[in-house]
Amino acid sequence: MIIIGLIMIMTGEFLRKLAMYTAKQSFSHLIEDKPNKEHRLITHGMYNYYRHPSYVGWFWWACGTQILLANPICFFIYLLSTWFFFADRIAYEEATLIRCYGTLYRDYQKRVPVGIPFIKGCP
Template identity: 30%
Template sequence: MLLDVLLLDVFIMLFCWVIVTYNHRAGLVDVAWSFSIALNVIWAACVLDTAPIAVRIFIGLASSIWFLRLTWHLLRRYGHETEEDRRYANMRRAMGAFQHLGFLAFFMFQAGLAILFSYPMLSLLSTTQMQWNDWSNWVLMAAALIMLVAFMGESLADHQLYRFKQDPAHQGKTMDQGLWKYSRHPNYFFEWLHWFAYPILGLAAGLYVLWIYPVLMWLFLYYITGIPFSEQQALRHRGQNYRDYQQRTSMFIPWQPKE
């Protein structure tokens, strides 16, 4: 199963790499990553029949909707960009004459990450250890509640930021309204929250290894790909306006802002 989805993800990444080779806008890799996970989940939910039907329906619908929504959001953002994402523009300059091969390796690495972050869903869909009982009903309801809250929170945060950026009057200003009043990165917080749904559901099948995923996602968002880059870019372009925002607003977990 893992080989099948890996081949699927590699094909998607290769296709997007060819597009990026011509348009020089490597931000498409983010769209491809999310879409790859969505397809992995849909394929596994349709093909595998070992897990209880309730788990197959929940993962097949909830997880695929989650990643398809994220794919649409990233694609919409990509479509409105007039120049390459600064992260990838910096990578392109650093790789110089080897940028095509460098981005090929990077896209293949992203295919591997798509498999890594598909594993919680794939393991739940392929488990034979889950015997459905009252305990299973409770963990499914808990997972569904977490998924619903996370979906609503991230969707709202993304929509609020998108609408804010569409207004020319907000050029050079910091989004500090709605959910962004209580967290500088509410979209990342709800993305992180979503990953708790899988280990909680995994309790019914003894899949305790899935608890590594909220930790892994927190490390990625907090230290590697998410918050550090976003904060650096915001400080570079909005200066004191963003420093004031930092002083009064929680970085990650939504909290009442300081006076």
């Protein structure tokens, strides 16, 4: 289980860092409700495979830490709390992205999955 946990942690951290590097100034920890002239819709790199690669990375990293620690109760608590957090955050963030980018973001949604199991994003 240690190896599985380490692989999940390293993969998650790599995805998160790569997402931040790819998005550069368009990456922010805050969801902006209004268009920011410095931000662009990023659809290349890891964003070509996942709409939210930073969240995917954080999700797998968080679950991997509990596998590494061999803590099954906390694993399920982390899994559920992280999943519900991102399901809510992604729906809200995508609603703002649809307002900012319209059809461009809608087309991107159709092509690229969220990346976290069973989260569909904003309808």
